[in-house]
Amino acid sequence: QKEVEQDPGPLSVPEGAIVSLNCTYSNSAFQYFMWYRQYSRKGPELLMYTYSSGNKEDGRFTAQVDKSSKYISLFIRDSQPSDSATYLCAMSAPGGSYIPTFGRGTSLIVHP
Amino acid sequence: DSGVTQTPKHLITATGQRVTLRCSPRSGDLSVYWYQQSLDQGLQFLIQYYNGEERAKGNILERFSAQQFPDLHSELNLSSLELGDSALYFCASSPETSGYNEQFFGPGTRLTVL
Numbered sequence: 369q370k371e372v373e374q375d376p377g378p379l380s381v382p383e384g385a386i387v388s389l390n391c392t393y394s395n396s397a398f399q400y401f402m403w404y405r406q407y408s409r410k411g412p413e414l415l416m417y418t419y420s421s422g423n424k425e426d427g428r429f430t431a432q433v434d435k436s437s438k439y440i441s442l443f444i445r446d447s448q449p450s451d452s453a454t455y456l457c458a459m460s461a462p463g464g465s466y467i468p469t470f471g472r473g474t475s476l477i478v479h480p
Numbered sequence: 481d482s483g484v485t486q487t488p489k490h491l492i493t494a495t496g497q498r499v500t501l502r503c504s505p506r507s508g509d510l511s512v513y514w515y516q517q518s519l520d521q522g523l524q525f526l527i528q529y530y531n532g533e534e535r536a537k538g539n540i541l542e543r544f545s546a547q548q549f550p551d552l553h554s555e556l557n558l559s560s561l562e563l564g565d566s567a568l569y570f571c572a573s574s575p576e577t578s579g580y581n582e583q584f585f586g587p588g589t590r591l592t593v594l
Contacts, residue, residue, distance in 0.1 A: 404585075409588075410587060410588070411484075411572075411586050412570070412585045414582055467525050467536050468583070470522060470523040
């Protein structure tokens with residue numbers, strides 16, 4: 369079992385839909401949770417960064433962490449064609465060098 | 481634009497050859513990370529440097545090596561290249577203020593080994 373599991377998709381939705389992207393993990397030591405967006409042939413771009421459990425909102429994006437279930441989510445409201453990209457979750461544990469473990473990424477397609 | 485620069489953008493070479501990838505971190509960032517991204521493996525951490533010293537090692541092959549120079553730029557050296565080394569190689573840097581969890585990625589170098 370991989371430490372971080374993420375459905376590769378693709379996930380295809382119409383413009384304006386609410387998108388839910390998810391990751392599960394097995395390492396209970398993970399405390400820091402990140403979401404990155406990666407456009408085709410570009411470097412990943414940090415979208416959201418949360419610590420421990422709870423919700424964090426930034427514009428149309430909401431990150432949710434449920435440590436009891438070892439499950440994290442990224443919600444995108446009012447999705448736009450420009451949101452079409454691959455979304456990678458990442459997580460790390462305190463101590464040491466905080467090297468994050470990345471999920472494989474979910475490909476999202478928002479069609480007009 | 482993340483502020484992290486990488487050169488070259490593309491590199492095409494033959495098996496058995498050696499190449500050097502270069503990265504300049506964001507101004508003020510002391511930590512540099514190297515990652516390999518292939519279609520079947522996802523984003524794999526290779527190595528981290530902090531202010532010139534190796535800080536952490538991931539799944540880096542012995543044929544690969546890296547260093548960080550006094551001006552904080554970093555180079556990743558790949559030798560005895562094999563077809564399977566074809567991938568995107570990303571460099572990232574992070575600020576101390578976020579505990580190194582916020583990583584800013586460069587545009588990557590696409591390596592093709594023929």
